[in-house]
Every structure is written in structure tokens, then in C-alpha cells.
Amino acid sequence: MSDHGNLTNPVPAALADRRRKSSSIFDAFRPGRKGVLLPALDVPAADPEALFGALHRAEVEGEVEASEVDAIRHFTRLSQKNMSIDANLYPLGSCTMKYNPRINEELARLPGFADVHPYTPEHLSQGALELLARLEEALVALTGFARVTLQPSAGANGELTACLMIRAAHVKAGAPRKYVLVPDSAHGTNPASAHFAGYAVQELASNPRGTLDLGELEKKMTDEVAAVMITVPNTLGVFEENILEVTKIVHAKGGYVYLDGANFNAFVGKVRPADLGADAMHMNLHKTFSTPHGGGGPGSGPVGVAPALVPFLPVPTVEGADDGWRLEFDRPDSIGRMRTFYGNYGVLVRALTYIHSYGNEIAEVAETSVLNANYLRKKLAPFYHLKYDAPSYHEVVFDDKLQAAKGVHNIDVAKRLMDYGFHPPTMSFPLIVPGALMIEPTESEPVEELDAFADAMIAIAKEAEESPELVTSAPHVTPVGRIDEALLAREASKPGSFAPVLRAPVRRS
Amino acid sequence: MRYIPNSPAEQAALLREVGVAAVDDLFATVPREVFRKDPPPLAPPMSEIELRRALGAMAVKNAAATCFASFLGAGLYGHHSPAFVSQLLLRGEFLTSYTPYQPEVSQGTLTAIWEFQSHIALLTGLDVANASMYEGATAFVEAVLMAERLTKKRTKVVVSRTIHPEYLATLKTYLAYLGLEVAEVAAGADGVTSAAALAAAVDETTFAVAVQSPNVFGLVEDWTVASEAAHAHGALAIGVVNEAFSLALLTPPGAAGIDIACGEAASFGVPASFGGPLIGFLSCRDAFKRQIPGRLAGRLETPDGPVFALTLSTREQHIRREKATSNICSNQGLIALMATMTLTALGKHGLRETALQCLSKSEYLKTGVKALDNGKFAVAFPGATFNEFALRCGPPVAEVLAALEKAQILGGVPFARLAPGAGEHEDLLLVATTERVRREDLDRYLDVLKGF
Ligand SMILES: Cc1ncc(COP(=O)(O)O)c(C=O)c1O
Numbered sequence: 001m002s003d004h005g006n007l008t009n010p011v012p013a014a015l016a017d018r019r020r021k022s023s024s025i026f027d028a029f030r031p032g033r034k035g036v037l038l039p040a041l042d043v044p045a046a047d048p049e050a051l052f053g054a055l056h057r058a059e060v061e062g063e064v065e066a067s068e069v070d071a072i073r074h075f076t077r078l079s080q081k082n083m084s085i086d087a088n089l090y091p092l093g094s095c096t097m098k099y100n101p102r103i104n105e106e107l108a109r110l111p112g113f114a115d116v117h118p119y120t121p122e123h124l125s126q127g128a129l130e131l132l133a134r135l136e137e138a139l140v141a142l143t144g145f146a147r148v149t150l151q152p153s154a155g156a157n158g159e160l161t162a163c164l165m166i167r168a169a170h171v172k173a174g175a176p177r178k179y180v181l182v183p184d185s186a187h188g189t190n191p192a193s194a195h196f197a198g199y200a201v202q203e204l205a206s207n208p209r210g211t212l213d214l215g216e217l218e219k220k221m222t223d224e225v226a227a228v229m230i231t232v233p234n235t236l237g238v239f240e241e242n243i244l245e246v247t248k249i250v251h252a253k254g255g256y257v258y259l260d261g262a263n264f265n266a267f268v269g270k271v272r273p274a275d276l277g278a279d280a281m282h283m284n285l286h287k288t289f290s291t292p293h294g295g296g297g298p299g300s301g302p303v304g305v306a307p308a309l310v311p312f313l314p315v316p317t318v319e320g321a322d323d324g325w326r327l328e329f330d331r332p333d334s335i336g337r338m339r340t341f342y343g344n345y346g347v348l349v350r351a352l353t354y355i356h357s358y359g360n361e362i363a364e365v366a367e368t369s370v371l372n373a374n375y376l377r378k379k380l381a382p383f384y385h386l387k388y389d390a391p392s393y394h395e396v397v398f399d400d401k402l403q404a405a406k407g408v409h410n411i412d413v414a415k416r417l418m419d420y421g422f423h424p425p426t427m428s429f430p431l432i433v434p435g436a437l438m439i440e441p442t443e444s445e446p447v448e449e450l451d452a453f454a455d456a457m458i459a460i461a462k463e464a465e466e467s468p469e470l471v472t473s474a475p476h477v478t479p480v481g482r483i484d485e486a487l488l489a490r491e492a493s494k495p496g497s498f499a500p501v502l503r504a505p506v507r508r509s
Numbered sequence: 510m511r512y513i514p515n516s517p518a519e520q521a522a523l524l525r526e527v528g529v530a531a532v533d534d535l536f537a538t539v540p541r542e543v544f545r546k547d548p549p550p551l552a553p554p555m556s557e558i559e560l561r562r563a564l565g566a567m568a569v570k571n572a573a574a575t576c577f578a579s580f581l582g583a584g585l586y587g588h589h590s591p592a593f594v595s596q597l598l599l600r601g602e603f604l605t606s607y608t609p610y611q612p613e614v615s616q617g618t619l620t621a622i623w624e625f626q627s628h629i630a631l632l633t634g635l636d637v638a639n640a641s642m643y644e645g646a647t648a649f650v651e652a653v654l655m656a657e658r659l660t661k662k663r664t665k666v667v668v669s670r671t672i673h674p675e676y677l678a679t680l681k682t683y684l685a686y687l688g689l690e691v692a693e694v695a696a697g698a699d700g701v702t703s704a705a706a707l708a709a710a711v712d713e714t715t716f717a718v719a720v721q722s723p724n725v726f727g728l729v730e731d732w733t734v735a736s737e738a739a740h741a742h743g744a745l746a747i748g749v750v751n752e753a754f755s756l757a758l759l760t761p762p763g764a765a766g767i768d769i770a771c772g773e774a775a776s777f778g779v780p781a782s783f784g785g786p787l788i789g790f791l792s793c794r795d796a797f798k799r800q801i802p803g804r805l806a807g808r809l810e811t812p813d814g815p816v817f818a819l820t821l822s823t824r825e826q827h828i829r830r831e832k833a834t835s836n837i838c839s840n841q842g843l844i845a846l847m848a849t850m851t852l853t854a855l856g857k858h859g860l861r862e863t864a865l866q867c868l869s870k871s872e873y874l875k876t877g878v879k880a881l882d883n884g885k886f887a888v889a890f891p892g893a894t895f896n897e898f899a900l901r902c903g904p905p906v907a908e909v910l911a912a913l914e915k916a917q918i919l920g921g922v923p924f925a926r927l928a929p930g931a932g933e934h935e936d937l938l939l940v941a942t943t944e945r946v947r948r949e950d951l952d953r954y955l956d957v958l959k960g961f
Contacts, residue, residue, distance in 0.1 A: 035854030042948040043873040048758045055760045063857035071853045078617035079602035086601025112568025117581040118784030119922040127570030128783045153643035154839040188826035192836035198686030201831040239538045275543040294843025295618035296608040298786035329929040336682035340646045340675045341784025356555045360548040367532045374527045428827045446514035478613040492807040492820040498637040500627035
């Protein structure tokens, strides 16, 4: 973190303010400045007014005016206000915040990938197509599925792609279905994706172990149910022990089993999801395969499918062999396109690089991520309540029950962790654990960081006992103090609240 | 292993602490019969030296636009990206952070998202833009679905066929099972949406009317054709833009009655990268913000200055689940940052200057084509264009491209490539110019055409 938060040596107030206050580039634009120099125009200048008449726009009112130096300083200072994996253990459960290797970045930036237009003729983009084929091949090897589409832009988009394929399969078979079953522990994108594929969502209540309840499933799994969406391990970090029975029950009724593969990191290289009886699964390449989250994206959500769903894959697919790769559009049963072009290609380059860097030893990723999570579980269990105590895989979900007695809630623990230099765990789900603290350390944390994080969590548990207000008023040393998000939401609801702030030019001293 | 810091001895110590003899004991609840017996059929781990060689071998088999004079566009335009952008983007604080759910330790990302939203709002002439969509076609789908929610109980979206065919194909995929109808209105002979045909297709069941400008032929459309047709029947007007630099020189959609603008902003310094990751955008009138899909950063004034946080999140899947305004979760954060950095450097003046260069180069090429006297080529449509036009080819398009390729030119995108199998406009080549091409490239292009 930067030192913006607490300047200990007093400096004149105005100067301290200038350093401390966050600001947007829109608050300080300087008329006449610009940050890009173009070559001199080497053809006659066109006259846009004459060409466009009434449709001509003279300027983009209110746009920024800044030099290259202004831009560099602004964005560098902004970066210093972020926590990141590079600087902080970032145990955001379900998000798999593992180290993002720099060789991946280097290779994705090769001009032979980065500067290639998607409509480059196929004979001039054989390497780009080959990469798609090789990544599909590797993901098939890891999942056991018949084929994998690389087109979905993120995990949620993969879920939707699969729901549409399932829908198309039932339609083709002459019997479209109405419902998709989603466990109450599922991530919010699961029901949302099913909804946008035209399904009605029915919730499956978890059993007291936090896993799927076979009785509940048998009851709800009718021949009107198209699919069940299951997360493995589930969002508690618990493996569905009965997964083989579950897939049998669903298949017996003519339904499809969809796996949310957001947690593939827990079993990559050890178990092939197709062997669990799954018909489709998305993978978040930005989780298991280490492509950077980038402050919210881009992701990539390839979907692997069993043979029954292959005809319905989105177009295009990549076909061919070493003597020539091509894009195939002629797939009569395809659901169609999920987006322009062929997927988040640059993310795919990084993922293939990562897969090669572990190769046939990739199971070590799963093993170490599970070991690290269990180590934290062991250390923290005496201090935090664990609602479901089934064995943990890559993550462990504690809650704030013990601390709540003193008025300290998960959000307070989270904010206080920031003071200790750690990013908070996930709190927004699973909904079956009120006050959740979902902790996923990943395999790329060294033991001393795990220990330091555990020490911080334990110290906060003690603070919650002894001086709860210290915790409930946190964070104390971050670039800004606790933000009143409820107040912001009220302000944001008012008319005009998103208007870009247009300020008078700042006076130069 | 390479990205696992703990040594084997440290791993062994952790196992002892956890209280298991072997790591596989931690996987005891996985059914034994599905446990993999052999390692996956992948090659052994590669070092960086081997990775550079393996991936490098694929990269060199592609025609980087840097080695050719490129006239490829058709929805993705190869504009200049300032050098500092790709370098700042590698700062781990941007690259390796997550979605800014915790605003106190994410002010950098949040401020940048708010700036991205502000740029998009200003460029499109609308009030509110979201934090990003995956890319242009899905942004278009989200705009259509948003319009449907805003106009309750209507079932038809009217779209001009001058919208990029991949956008229309994507729309049909997403709408397939939602009980909504896509009514397509063919372009007039002049390549532009016919106001009369569009208006005739709209009725009381219509929830939205969508047009694109510049359209798929590069032609400038008048947004009011869509907004008047839509508003006459209480529908919403959607404006699609995929060459976002055009917004520097053309009336913004928001100033011409468009209610929701959407499309692709990759023109602002995002590398083509074989088509992704790109940066979809969506903006709308203030009154519609409660139905906007995806993330939204808000700004709160405090005594310590402005602070930023994600807001109005009760629209989103993590709270509303199947009732959310979209299923989107991860978006295109880092690419939005890339566009924001580029837009900051370009600013008001750079935007206009760059757009004028694109326009001027395209006009130079069009003028040159019109002056050819071999009777083999023509500018297909008479209307105004920004930086792309449709070249009607007498000789087969493939032969024209092959001849241009010999002169180190990627000559354009055959229209047929946008909708494979449709058999439409097979004599059209879409030719785009950006500030990256030089007069000598344009002259070389014309020389090749002269040779036919
Ligand atoms: C369990 C689970 N499923 C699905 C998703 C959605 O993935 P994405 O953000 O890539 O769309 C997430 C992401 O946070 C997740 O944790």
C-alpha cells in the first residue's frame, strides 16, 4: 500500500491535502494540453463539416485535456491505492487469487498474437488458430470432455452458453423443459444464467452437511427439469461426496448435469469432471489457469461438453491439423455465436502458457491449494465459527458468529484485515452461511504469508473480544476510511448523479 | 514447482501440522473410482526458455499488422496505442487485483472505472455508462434486454440489417428462448437504413429499434431515423457504435434521441489480439439507470475529497440472482482501464485530430478508387463514410486480396466473412483506414487496383 493514508510528519495542510485526497483526472484538466503526438497528416485534410453536414460534431465537450506526464502520474498514483496479489495475500474465496506469472504477459504481448486482426486471412493466421486448437486439446485432456468451446468471455457467459446448449438439445429431441435446479449454496451467476436461457429456477436446499440433499433432489428432479447446476467442490469448499449418485438421478430423468468449474483449482489434474458424470462444465481461466483478474476482468469461460452436447457448440469451432487450421461455421445444430470473433484470445494465450508451465505435473496445483486451505483452517478453527465442518478442499468458509456477540460482523473483520495488510475474504456468499468469511489462500502463498495472515485473523478475533470498536471502526490506515456505501447508493439513485464532473480549470500556482 | 513457493520440506511440515500422512488423504471424500491414476496426458513442465520457443513458434506464423499495411476493420480497428499504456497496465496493483468489492483498498481501480464511465457518457452524449461489457455484440444484446425490461410486455425488437452481422447473430443466439422476436429491416439500395422501412416495421409490440452508425458498410446513419421510429410507438431507440473514434466527429447518439448506446470501444488503444479481449460499453439516459446491466462505479463527495465505490448493486446477480438485470460478473476491467488511459492521453484534441486523420486517409483512398479508369472497382455506396467504405470489386475479392498481399497489404475484410454461408454482397470488400497507414500505403493500394 502507499503512504497516502497516514502522513505522520506534519506538513502544511494544503500540501498534505493535495497528496492525500483522491481525485479524478476530470477534476483537474488543463486547457490546451494533450498527450499524444501524431505524424503530420500526409494527405489532404478532409472537411468533416462539408462531409457530414448537420451530423457533424465540433468537439466532445468536457473531455480531458492532459499531457502524457499528467497521465502517467495520475494512473501511477491511482495504482498505489489498490491492494493486489503482487503485494498482498488476497484470500478472496471462490476467486482463486493466485500468482499471475509474468511470462504469460510477455507471450500474450508478442506482436504475432497481440497485433493480429481477427479477420486476417486464415493462411496468414495459422499460428493463432493452432493456439486455439492446442488449448482446446489441453483442456480436453484435463477434463475428459469430448470438446471445449473457447468462445465464452467469462464464467457466467460459459454458464449461459451451456444452458443454451442444453436447451437446444432438449428442443432438438422434441421435448423442451422448463426448470433448472440450483442449490441454495450456488453463486449468483448460476440462477441468473439459467434465467437468461429462458428457464425458471428452482432452488435445492442443502443438507446439514452443506452438500446436496439426495432426497430433495429426487423430489425435485422431474421430467420438466432440464439441468442441475452443481459447483464442485461447492462454495463451502466441500466436495459433493454423492456426486456419482447425483448424476445418475439427473440422467435417469433425462436431465443434464452442469458443473460450475469455478473451483476447478481444487481438483485439476486429479479428477476429470467428465468422469463425475458431468455433461458440461465451464472453467474460469482467470482462476484455475492464472490469467490476471485485472481489477474485474477480462476473464474467459471455456465450456467442455460431453458427446451429446457437441452438435450444439457455438460457432465457430477450430478444425484441422498441422497441415492447416480453419474456422468452421457450418454446424447446423449450433446455438450460434456467443460474441464477436473467437473469444478473449489474449486470455487464452496466457492460459495455454500456464498449462504448459505445469504440464503433466499440474495436479500439484490442486494438492497445494487444498493443503494451504486446510492449514489455515487448522490454525483459525479455534477462533472462528465453522458452520459446516465437512472436510475442506481449496477454501474454508468461517463465519462471524463468535464475534457477532460483541457487535463485530464479518464486514468489520474484513475492514480490519486491511489494516494488517491483507485483502479481506469473500463475504457476499454462500447465502447459507450468514456472516460468511470465505477464505481461499491458493497454492501460490508461501508458508510465512499464511502464518502472517492467520496471526492477523487471530489478533482481530482477540480485538473483537477486548476492543470491538477498534474493529468496527476499521480500516484505519488505508488510503480512505470506511466508505458509506449505503449513502452512496442513495446519492446514486438521485437524478443526474452520474454526470461527469466538469470543473473550472485548476489555477496554476 | 514453478509457481508454488513452499519447498518440499515446508510442504511436509504443513502436512504434519494439518495432521495427514499424505496429501491425497485430503481428497478422501472424492469417490475412489474417479481418482485419476496417471498424470494427465500433457507434456512435461516447460521452463520459460521452452515456453518462449513453443509459443513464439505459433506467434511467428501470423501476419502481425506491424509487418503489413493493414486495412482490416469491420468492427475492430487497429488504432495507435500510446507506449505508456501497455507499460502501466503491467503494474501489479492494476493487473493482479480483483473486482473492487472492497472500496477502501481499491480506490485506484474504482476511480479509473468512474473515469471510463465518464468518457463513455461524454462520447455518447448520454448520462450514465456502466463499468464495461464483454465486447460489442454482447453489449448490444444487453441493451436490447434492458430495453425489453423498460417497456414491459412488448415482444419485438426491430433491427436494421446494416448492423454488423456478428452482432445480429449474437443477438439471435441470446434471444432464442426468451419469447422475443427479432424483426430485421433490409438496407436500402444506398446501403443505409431506410427511414420508411424502419418506421413501417415498428408497432405497439415493439420494445426497441436499433441501428448502427457508422454502419457495417462504413456509412454514416442518422440516429434520428431510429429514435423517431421508436418513440412514435413508445419504444426505445438503441444506437450501436463499433468504431468509437467516429464519436469525435459525429453527432453523439444521446443528442439525437437515442436512449441506450452500446458497442465496442476497442478503438481506444486496445490491441486487436485476434479479436479479444475487447471492451464493450453501454450507456443510457439517467431515468433508465436502475435497469442497467453489470457494474457501476459511483462517486461520493466527502470532506476528504471524492471517494468511489461500486453502487446500485441490488441490480446485480450476487444479490438478485435470477432476478438480476444481467448474469455478468467478471467484466473487462483491465481493458476498460486501457481505454481510459488512452482516452486520457488523447483527450479532447487528440480524439479530434486522430479522427480527422482517419477520415482524411479514407477520403484519399475513396477519391483514388473513383479516379481509377479500368472499370473494375467502385466505391459501393454514395453516402458519407467515416474511416471505412465498401469497395465493389469486379474481379473476385479473393484475387484482389491476394494481389494486395503480394504488396505487403492486408487489403480489407470480404463482406462474406462477416456472415459465412449467407452468400450476400460477395463482391464487397470493407476497407478501413486508421492513423497508422501512410500515404505511400494508400498509393501502393491504388497501384495494385490499377494493375487489374
Ligand atoms: C462459484 C462461481 N461461479 C461462477 C462465477 C462467475 O464467473 P465470472 O466472474 O468469470 O463470470 C464465479 C465468480 O466469481 C464463482 O465464484
